Amino acid sequence: MNYKLIVAEALQEQIGDTLSVEAIFNLLEKPKSAEHGDVAFPTFSLAKVFRKAPQQIAADLGVKVTSPMVAKIDVVGPYLNFFLDKSIVSAAVLKDVLTQGEQYGDLAIGAGSQVPIDMSSPNIAKPISMGHLRSTVIGNALANIYAKVGYKPIKINHLGDWGTQFGKLIVAYKLWGNAEAIDAEPIAELLRLYVKFHAVAEEQPELNDDAREWFKKLEDADEEAVSLWKWFREESLKEFNHIYDMLDITFDSFNGEAFYNDKMQEIVDLLEEKHLLTVDNGASIVDLEKYNLNPALIKKSDGATLYITRDLAAALYRKRTYDFAQSLYVVGNEQSNHFKQLKAVLNEMGYAWSEDMHHIPFGLITQGGKKLSTRQGKIVLLEEVLNEAIDLAHQQIEAKNPDLPNKNEVADQVGIGAVVFHDLKNDRLNNFDFVIEEVVRFEGETGPYVQYTRARAMSILRKAGDFKVEPAADYMLNDAYSWEIVKLLQEYPETIQRAYEKREPSVIAKHALHLAQAFNRYYANSKVLVEDAGRPARLALVQTVAIILKEDLRLLGVKAPDQM
Incomplete structure (x- = not known):
């Protein structure tokens, strides 16, 4: 039940064909204060058509528009302010949520079509740092x-498992490494070697020539180079999967850069066939001047391919494999160019589907306002951060609820969440x-605050004993505190659609925070468990909050413990 749509339909009956229901719906506003109603309609867009002042149009419509869902309409200048019937609307919204459960807010926009999402993508032989968290x-x-x-x-984890860094790592391993140290602490030792290489290469730049030589051997399938590369990759993946298990994130593909080694020549051939390649100082480029972009460097003068060559091969492979409706690249803002x-x-190559590819940029996580850099060894390990967050959650659970069952499991869910x-x-x-x-606090705009609010709702339902919600019942509420919750519940399908259209998870997180805040205000001002005629409706409201908060958290990849 969408009360904005009901208001739009009631308005359209009186306005006529001048504006469609959809156009009216898009003009409806949410008043800044509840005192000014639940929905407002500005009449400015009708002034030219009706040849009247907006204030007069509002006054005329105010006496004509009717709907069983609308309790009253206030005319304030050029605005129609609609006050909805709280009892009728709350009953309809609660029924929708209770009937549909976690499917409430599901939409059929995608119709089952596939969307590859290029995400996470750590580099082999380097630890997963806080820098990888956002993607x-x-x-x-x-x-x-x-x-x-x-x-x-x-979900595609496009691993950084190719490139000259492997030449550097092989050189570093052969100069200073040993198998026992790598077996004992694979990633820590490989990182130490990588950082040492860069430090020593500052004084001995000839090491970079050695690294290029070893990477060339790797490209030429030299047995020793390939063996070391595979070993580094396998050890790294074990470490990565440990972190992904902590986050409860899985992938459908780990095809990284190396996967496309045998697929890049086709790209070069296609560009030549389409007469798109030109040679500039020995390098092969595609001129992109008409897009106001620098030339795309496809092959260097020594014949080596670059990231864009590989990404062109990956894009073509993904289109052929998944016939995607959209293809997303969740990569930092600095890669927008x-x-x-x-x-x-791709557009120059004649692939119109390139318009369905979307870069999803994001900002940086900083510490003390500064970016973190692997090369200088200034790295904050994601696993260490997650473990510290779990410890902080554990301390707060011990202080608040020392007898909590499954304390360790809940601390994991709260800290990581x-x-x-x-x-x-x-x-x-x-x-x-x-x-x-600041992150692992049970108060304020935090994940633990939302989790704790949902656990409070579950606690109330447990205290209600044998009460069972009947999804088909008419649970009516008309107080101001429950109404704020009902409005947030009613808006949920719109919230989901907005998060999708903006490709913005923060829309969901903000909904969760607003719903948790509204519920805590309701709980502070209502005697939910009092035995009276309104008790079933109040408990039904509590159940809907528990359902939607859990779904909000699930969409974000956060667990919702029943007790905290």
Whole structure:
């Protein structure tokens, strides 16, 4: 039940064909204050058609528009302010949520079509750092949101498992490494070697020549180079999967850069066939001047391919494999020019589907306002952050509820959920500074606050004993505190659609926070469990809040414990 749509239909009956129901719906506003009603309609757009002042149009419509859902209409200047019938609307909304459960808000926009999502994509032989968190959790949340609106997401971990860095790593291993140290602590030792290589290469630049030589051997399938590369890759994947298990994130594909080694020549051949390649100082480029972009460098003068060559091969492979409706790349904001070039080259090749490819940029996580860099060894390991968050959650659970069953499991869910929620509550394009003590708090705009609110709702339902919600019943509420909740519940399908259209998980996180805040105000001002005629409706409301908060958290990739 969409009360905005009901208001739009009631208005359209009186306005006539001048404006469609959809056009009226899009003009409806949410008043800043509840005192000014639940929905407002500005009449300015009708002034030319009716040849009347907007104030007069509002006055005329105010006495004509009727709907059983509308309790009264106030005319304030050029605005019609609609006050809905709380009892009727609350009964309809609660019935919808209770009947549909976690499917409430599901949409059929995608019609089952596939959407590959390029996300996370750490580099082999380097640890997963806080720098990988955003791509990983934003990509996972978008996959959940896209599934909610009817698509089939394909989560692709495009591993950084190729490039000259492997030449550097092989040189470093052969100079300073040993198998026992790597077996004992694979990623830590490989990172130490990588950082040492860069430090020593500052004084001995000839090491970079050695690295290029070893990478060339790897490209030429040299047995020793390939063996070391496979070993580094396998050890790294074990470490990565441990982190992904902590986050409860899975992938449909781990096809990384190396997967496209035998697929790039086709791209070069196609570009030549279409007469798109030109040679500039020995390098092969595609001119993108008409797009106001720098030339796309396809092959260097020594014949080596580049990221864009590989990404062109990946795009073509994904279109052929998944026949995607959309293809998403959840990659930092600093890569925006790369994706503009990628789409432009594909467009030049005649692939209209390049318009269905979307770069999903995001800002940086900083510490003390500064970006973190792997090369200088200034790295904050994601696993260490998650473990610290779990410890902080454990301390707060011990203080609040020492007898809680499954304390360790709940601490995991709260600590990890806190880190994920904090990332996703921020608009993805914004940078934000990470202070863990602020993230893992049970108060304020945090994940634990939303989890705790949902656990409170579950506690109330347990205290209600043998009460059972009847989804088909008419549960009517008309107080101001429950009404704020009902409006947020009613808006949920619109919220889901907005999160999808903006590709913005923070829309869901903000809904969860607003719903939790509204519920806590309701709980503070209502005697939910008092035995009277209104008790079943109040408990039905509590149940709907528990359902939607859990679904909000699920979409974000955060668990919702029943007790905290």
